[in-house]
Amino acid sequence: MxxxxxxxxxxxxxxxxxxxxxxxxxxxxxxxxxxxxxxxxxxxxxxxxxxxxxxxxxxxxxxxxxxxxxxxxxxxxxxARLPARAGREEREGMNARGGAATPDLSQRAVVATQHEPARDAEALPFSPGVPDFGAFPFHSWRACLERAWKDAGWRQLGYAAQGGDPALREALAAHLTSVRGLVVEAGQILITSGSQMALDLCARLLADHGDTVWAENPGYLAARVAFGLAGLRIHDVALDAEGLCATDQDWRQHPPRLILVTPSHQYPTGAVMSLARRLALIERAVRAGAWIVEDDYDSEFRRAGPAPPALFGLQSDAPVVYVGTFSKTLYPGLRLGYLVLPRGLAPDFIHAAAHATRAGQGVEQRALADFIQRGFYTSHLRRMRGLYSRRQALLRLALQEAFGPGAQLSGGEAGLHLVMTLPERIADGGVAERASRIGLGVRALSAYARPPVHCNGLVLGYGNLDEDNVAEAVRRLKAVVAGG
CATH class of the missing domain: 1.10.10.10 (Winged helix-like DNA-binding domain superfamily/Winged helix DNA-binding domain)
Structure with a gap:
């Protein structure tokens, strides 16, 4: 050929x-x-x-x-041999019969008040999802903020522009194209107040009250809050080693309107979805008339090799919406995230979102655009990948020395946490409760699951773990586990 x-x-x-x-x-x-x-x-x-x-x-x-x-x-x-995809004519026919064609969003910009679940007052050792605040590039970020304030006008002091600050959208589009391979334009990006707002908008603008949304089981608890408050029916789908593992029965008995997945590093198990599974999911979603909400959780902190391809962009006409956040890569208090939308959906979705909420942080958005354009963001990610990789290695070694070489550890391909499986005789919920009393922020794996799925283990964050005190923190954890 x-x-x-x-x-x-x-x-x-x-x-x-x-x-x-x-x-x-x-x-x-x-x-x-x-x-x-x-x-x-x-x-x-x-x-x-x-x-x-x-x-x-x-x-x-x-x-x-x-x-x-x-x-x-x-x-x-x-x-490679990959799942066959439906032809364009077949997909267009499905859309005409009620598939995931661009929805009418004109009546969906409803006003609703959403509340996030309570967060820990402080970042304790082993708290999942907490970055290393001490390694944050304060000097570079402060300089960007000062420039943003110096140039600030009425646009930055009022509500943010529809879709977000134009400079940030341009900078983010270039970053996602060069680093994540998405090849998107600024007009496809909607800046949000964190990923929770992004999920909330997807729930309200892509689905109607009473529609079914699929959630990973075990999975991200905050997403369930957004879907539940939007009046959606949550159907839990079990996982396997490749992430979301929907059966024919799931598709037949619980046809979804939305499907939430964290394919690059499933939260909390750390499973990575294979390319074949990703393509098959897109095909089934097209046939079901469903939208896939891809939370690209922790893809920035891949340990080795390139990150797996995002669902968004695998197929130009795929019904996929991409969610990203700066909470883990920079700091949670920044409260900035984003949605990347298909070209045909973006204008109406962004217009509807402007009626559904009023975004702010105009100065911070302009500072973040400057931070990205000057290369500070890419440099910070590169440095943090090395730091977190070293920190995970130290934690693995300490856990194996404390619990034995047979300690079952998983979820380490990316991100800021490991999962350690516990014997059935030791209830993870009890361990997490006792650990909190002595200042350890471990989470019970079972807390992320819904029946009939059963899992028993600990979610151990290492993003904020002091490298000099890893052995001591693990020693305290072992004492807590032994007490169970």
Whole structure:
């Protein structure tokens, strides 16, 4: 098979060549232009054909192998076998029959007051989801704030512009394109007051009262609050090693309007959804007329290798809305998050959201745009990835020394926490309660689950864990577990 069709897109693409080649080949695989088992040219041959460096081809091949689009073995590099997707005509027919076509949002911008669940007053050792505040780049952030205040006008002091500060939307679009490979425009981004507001808007603008939403079980408790307050029926879907594992019975008896997933690092188990599972989920969602709400939780803190591809952007017409936040990467008190919306949905959704809520933090939004544009954000993420990787290694070693080499630890591919499984004779709820009395912020894994799913373990955050006191914190934890 000839690959001359890659020449024009590469020559006219504004992205770096290695990223452009990666995206063009991935699109060809997912669209079926490159069928399963197609053997790709050797890297030297393709580089010569396209007139580019061999390293550019090697980057694209390695990224696609890591994502599951390609398979590399002694026989060479070839296209992986992936679930077949419905044709465009079939999908359009489904949308005409009530599928996930762009909804009429004109009457859905209702006023409602939402309250978040209570948060811990302080960040205790092992508290999940808490970043290292001491490593925050205060000097760079303060300089960005000062510049933002110096240039602030009436627009920054009033309610934020519809969709968010234009400079922040532009900066975020460029960041997500270069770092996450989403290839989005500023007009597709809606800045929110954290991920909780983003979930609340999805619940109110993409579904009606009484509709069914699927939630991971065990899963993110705050999302259940947003869905419950919006009047949605929550159907819990069990997990396996690849994350959300919906059965035919789930699809048949509880057809969803919304599906919430955390595919890059499932919260709290840490499972990572495979590419085949992601594609299959999109196809079933299209057939069911459902919207997928993708919370890209903790993808920024991947331990090794590239992050798996986001559901958003895997297929250009997929019914996926992408949720992100700066709470874990910067600090929770910033209260800034965002939604990335499909092009056809974005204008109406953003217009409706402007009627449903009034966003602020205009100065902080402008400062964050400056922070991203100057490269401070990318540098901070790179530094924190190294810090958290080292911290997790220290915690793993301390846990294995305290509880034995057979201690079952999981969830360590990304993020800020590990899960340690407990024997059935030791109730995780009791351990968490006793731990809180001595100043440890561990969470019971069972608290995130709903019957009939049963799990017994501890969610151990290490983002704010003092490296010099890891052994002492684990010693105190062992004493608490032994008391059960």
């Amino acid at each position: 000839e690959f001359d069709w890659l020449l024009t897109p590469l020559a006219g693409d504004s992205l770096p060549r290695q990223r452009a080649l990666h995206l063009r080949l991935r699109e060809a695989v997912l669209s079926g232009r490159l069928p399963a088992d197609t053997r790709l040219p050797a890297s030297r041959r393709l580089a010569a054909t396209l007139g580019i460096a061999r390293n550019t081809v090697l980057f694209a091949y390695e990224q696609l192998v890591a994502e599951g689009c390609l398979v590399a073995d002694c026989r060479g590099t070839r296209v």
